Structure formats: structure tokens, C-alpha cells
Amino acid sequence: MANPTPRDLALQALNHFDDKGILPRYFLEQSFRRYPGISGRDKALCVHLTNGVLRWRLRLDWYIEQSLNFPFDKVELRVLNILRIALYQILFMDRIPEPAAVNEAVKQTKSGGKPHVARFVNGLLRGIIRKRNSLKPFPESVDQVERLSVEHSYPQWLVGKWITELGEGRATSLLKASNEIPKLVVRVNTLKTSRAALIGYLAAEGVCASPTRFSPAGIHIDDLNVPITELGAFKEGLFQVQGEAAQICSFLLNPSKGDRVLEICAGIGGKATHLAEMVGPQGRVIGLDIKRGSLVRLRQTCKRLGISWLHPVCADAAKPLDKLFKKRFEGILIDSPCSGLGVISRHPDIKWAREESHIPELSKVQTQILASAGRILGPGGTLLYVTCTISREENEAVVNSFLERHPDMDVVDLRDKVPRWAKGLVDENGFFRTWPDVHGLDGFFGAMLVKR
Structure with a gap:
């Protein structure tokens, strides 16, 4: 069985979430077990694309809506998620060339058997690339809840709740912080080693690690190039992944x-x-x-x-x-x-x-x-x-x-x-x-x- 590409698997995860309410993290866990041949790099890209779209979905939809000449709700769900994945790469991922993001989106659309829709996808994405510097991050002439909802990509009920409880300034700070990609943190298994010894062990495996600010058992792991479960320290039970x-x-x-x-x-x-x-x-x-x-x-x-x-x-x-x-x-x-x-x-x-x-x-x-x-x-x-x-x-x-x-x-x-x-x-x-x-x-x- 051929392995799906990271973009195809991300698309499946997003579609299942929208259609059936299956949380993408669980869908991807099952998919990675179903396709054991998927490389660690491809798994990481798949998770990054999926979470990136979910993190910025409302902002991405607003950019798409600005570029349509027909109602937004007329866009087919599968096509919408293809556009979201491509647009996330274009606007939020510097390391992926814009033409590659567009070409992969067109390829995904064609696989659905609709060449005329593929032309629409190609044209819309290339149009957004041309005018990206003039795109508005949120609608004008709207109240603060709707503006913050689109700008930071949160449902309006949650934005309104946080503003009521915390005030607009603090709510905005929380919206921004909760959109940050979190650091990977592990807890040292003190039954087998110490924090200092584990940091040294990880360094020998080529992993950059440092103590956490508060927890005396915590370690930040930076720039991990392989799945964490493949590390020798993990297999030996020297740590547990935990925030x-x-x-x-x-x-x-x-x-x-x-x-x-x-x-x-x-x-x-x-x-x-x-x-x-x-x-x-x-x-x-x-x-x-x-x-x-x-x-x-x-x-x-x-x-x-x-x-x-x-x-x-x-x-x-x-x-x-x-x-x-x-x-x-x-x-x-x-x-x-x-x-x-x-x-x-x-x-x-x-x-x-x-x-x-x-x-x-x-x-x-x-x-x-x-x-x-x-x-x-x-x-x-x-x-x-x-x-x-x-x-x-x-x-x-x-x-x-x-x-x-x-x-x-x-x-x-x-x-x-x-x-x-x-x-x-x-x-x-x-x-x-x-x-x-x-x-x-x-x-x-x-x-x-x-x-x-």
C-alpha cells in the first residue's frame, strides 16, 4: 500500500474533522499506524499543515472570501480545505516555495476529477500571491469581537467570553499567545536518571535540550529532526513527554x-x-x-x-x-x-x-x-x-x-x-x-x- 503524501493526509484529517467530527490528532495517530512507512519528516509536515490550518482557519477563510466573486458558502468543503492547506503554506511557511504550494493544491484538486475546479484553485491562489501585501487581516466596519475573531482566528463566542472576563487588552494577549506553536517539553524519569544526566544523554544523540523555567523535572527540546519515540533516551525510558x-x-x-x-x-x-x-x-x-x-x-x-x-x-x-x-x-x-x-x-x-x-x-x-x-x-x-x-x-x-x-x-x-x-x-x-x-x-x- 502506497503511503499518502503529507498534504493528502492533512486533507483527509481536515475533511474527516469537518464531515464527521473526528479530531485530527486522533485521525493522524491512526493513520501513522496504518502507514508505518511514512517518514518522520513527512509525519512532522503533515501535523504542521493540519494544525496550521486549524490554528488560522478563520483568517485563511477571510483571505479566500476576499478573492471570490461568488458566495463563500458555495465552495465545496474538500476544495476549501485544499485552498486552506495551500494558503497556509503561502502565508505562514517561508520554507515552502509558493509555486510548490500552488502546484500541489492543483494536483490534489485534479485527483477529485474536476479539471475546471483545478483551474479555479490555481487562479485564486496565484491571485492571492500577487496581492498578498494588500490583503486585509480582518473585515472593516465590524465590532471588536468580530474583528479579533477573524484577525486571530477564534470563534466569536470564545472571543466575547474572554473579553467579558479579562478585558479587551488581556483577551487579545491571550488570543495571540494561544496561537503560538508550543515548545516540546519532557519530564525526566528520576527512577533512572537525573535532569542534568538526561540533557547530556540527549546532547550525545544530537538533540539540543535545556531545563524548563519552573518544573525541576522538565526539559525543553529544540530542533528535533526525528520522531521523539526514535530517540535512544525515549526507548530506554529516561523521560516521558509531558507539558x-x-x-x-x-x-x-x-x-x-x-x-x-x-x-x-x-x-x-x-x-x-x-x-x-x-x-x-x-x-x-x-x-x-x-x-x-x-x-x-x-x-x-x-x-x-x-x-x-x-x-x-x-x-x-x-x-x-x-x-x-x-x-x-x-x-x-x-x-x-x-x-x-x-x-x-x-x-x-x-x-x-x-x-x-x-x-x-x-x-x-x-x-x-x-x-x-x-x-x-x-x-x-x-x-x-x-x-x-x-x-x-x-x-x-x-x-x-x-x-x-x-x-x-x-x-x-x-x-x-x-x-x-x-x-x-x-x-x-x-x-x-x-x-x-x-x-x-x-x-x-x-x-x-x-x-x-
Whole structure:
């Protein structure tokens, strides 16, 4: 079976997202497994094109609309995505020659059996190239929400929400920061090596790496020319790919050696494996998730990292867990399902996959999970509620609602608990809060609760 080109695979990912709602990141993961012969370079280009279009989709559409002599909604979806991919290369990727982007778009269009449409694609793209310096980045004579929506490529509901909550200046700063391509960050596996030793190991593999600003276990990796899974350090289990803000969450819970700890909504185990490092072989970590596929990957990760005391459990955390766990936990970390508005830079599909109506629906589930976790936390135990969103309805509102219904739980002011390096990451209310535009980190929220 011949391997698809990076542009063809990006086109398939975008079409499946628009037609069926399949998130491109999951579609591409499956496609890379289906076509193992795709090179690392081609995989990287495919992901870059897909995320680039998703990151700038509304701005690209505005440029296309300015160049049409018929209504925008008359453009066939497949053709529209071909135009988006080509235009992203022309306007945002200096290393790809403009004629190559145009020619590949024409070739993709012809493969659909419509030569007259290919002529339209060719003419529109070449016309945009000729007048690129006079293109307007946003419509004139519109309100601030619509202007910022097109200029920074976000849905209007989200722009309006951030302006209402943060003010226009701060909202604009957040829009810009969340469009930045994020750095690749990994967490050193302290069971096998140290951060300094890992940086040296990576240097020997030709990889430029440096310590992260906040997390004492984090490393930035720059200019990686091969898939990270092909590095010797990865295969030997010396690190786990994990964002810096996510790493900090485990340091906040800070379990002791030998503790019995639960992570709820563990996924593939970024935080759970970190907690396992902290409690050591004499401790026990349970990684609970509703998705069996994620837990299979968690087992694989544990094997690579050399962790045998982390135990995956498949269950729905929104339902009571009392019968599942008879013994109470000293520590619980809830990596709560959320809108993901703090990690748009990593997953730009969130812009278009989320709707404003999802937020109250998610808040309801989050409240159920928090209540379920509170019942299996032992006396004196600590619970850390974490999200990767900046939506207050999913953060402070959920915590406050929980506290009103559970008088045996108290909130902990993290200003009195965190290490010195994390002091600047705690807000005036004692909550852990990171911002893309302030700290250069994913947007995370964390509240620590203790049971009397």
C-alpha cells in the first residue's frame, strides 16, 4: 500500500474533522499506524499543515472570501480545505516555495476529477500571491469581537467570553499567545536518571535540550529532526513527554514515599507515572480512566519507564466509587475532563470542536467526579482538582459548589504550601493558575482540598 503524501493526509484529517467530527490528532495517530512507512519528516509536515490550518482557519477563510466573486458558502468543503492547506503554506511557511504550494493544491484538486475546479484553485491562489501585501487581516466596519475573531482566528463566542472576563487588552494577549506553536517539553524519569544526566544523554544523540523555567523535572527540546519515540533516551525510558504545567501538578500534590494515591481520569498516564516516581516501589498508584484504550497505552508507558506499582483501573469516575475502593486514599489527583481552553496552542482543533454550551455540561460532570472522589479520600487526605482550561465555570465555580455541599472538606491556600519556584504560579485566592500569555505555559487551574 502506497503511503499518502503529507498534504493528502492533512486533507483527509481536515475533511474527516469537518464531515464527521473526528479530531485530527486522533485521525493522524491512526493513520501513522496504518502507514508505518511514512517518514518522520513527512509525519512532522503533515501535523504542521493540519494544525496550521486549524490554528488560522478563520483568517485563511477571510483571505479566500476576499478573492471570490461568488458566495463563500458555495465552495465545496474538500476544495476549501485544499485552498486552506495551500494558503497556509503561502502565508505562514517561508520554507515552502509558493509555486510548490500552488502546484500541489492543483494536483490534489485534479485527483477529485474536476479539471475546471483545478483551474479555479490555481487562479485564486496565484491571485492571492500577487496581492498578498494588500490583503486585509480582518473585515472593516465590524465590532471588536468580530474583528479579533477573524484577525486571530477564534470563534466569536470564545472571543466575547474572554473579553467579558479579562478585558479587551488581556483577551487579545491571550488570543495571540494561544496561537503560538508550543515548545516540546519532557519530564525526566528520576527512577533512572537525573535532569542534568538526561540533557547530556540527549546532547550525545544530537538533540539540543535545556531545563524548563519552573518544573525541576522538565526539559525543553529544540530542533528535533526525528520522531521523539526514535530517540535512544525515549526507548530506554529516561523521560516521558509531558507539558511543564502538567508536571507541576504532581509536585503540588507531593505524595510521600509509600503513599497510596489515585489519579482520576489518568488517560495515558502522564501525571500517574510522575506520582508513581514520587511514592516509589513501596507505594501504590491507581490510574483510573473510563477509556480502556488509554489504559492499554498507560501499561505500555509503565513498562518503558520501569514502573510496576501503578495499576490501571477502568471505571466511570462520575459514578460512586465507594464499592470499587474499600480502602481510602492518602492522596487523589483529579485530572478533570474539561473544555481544554488552556491548551489551544497544543490542540488548535479545540477552537472549532468546542461550543459555548459544552461548558455547563462539563461543569456538571466535573462536580460529579469531585463528589465521587471526596467520598474515597481518607481523613487528613489531600485532593488536587486540576483542569487545563481557563474557564471559571469549570474551575472556581465547581470547587466552591463542592465545598458548599461537603462541610468536611477545606480548601488549602497554595501560597502557604508550594515550593519557592512555584510561588508565582499561585493566584491571590490561593489557587494554582498558569496562563499562556503570562507564564508561557499551558493554561492550567488547580485547587487543593483536604479532608478533616
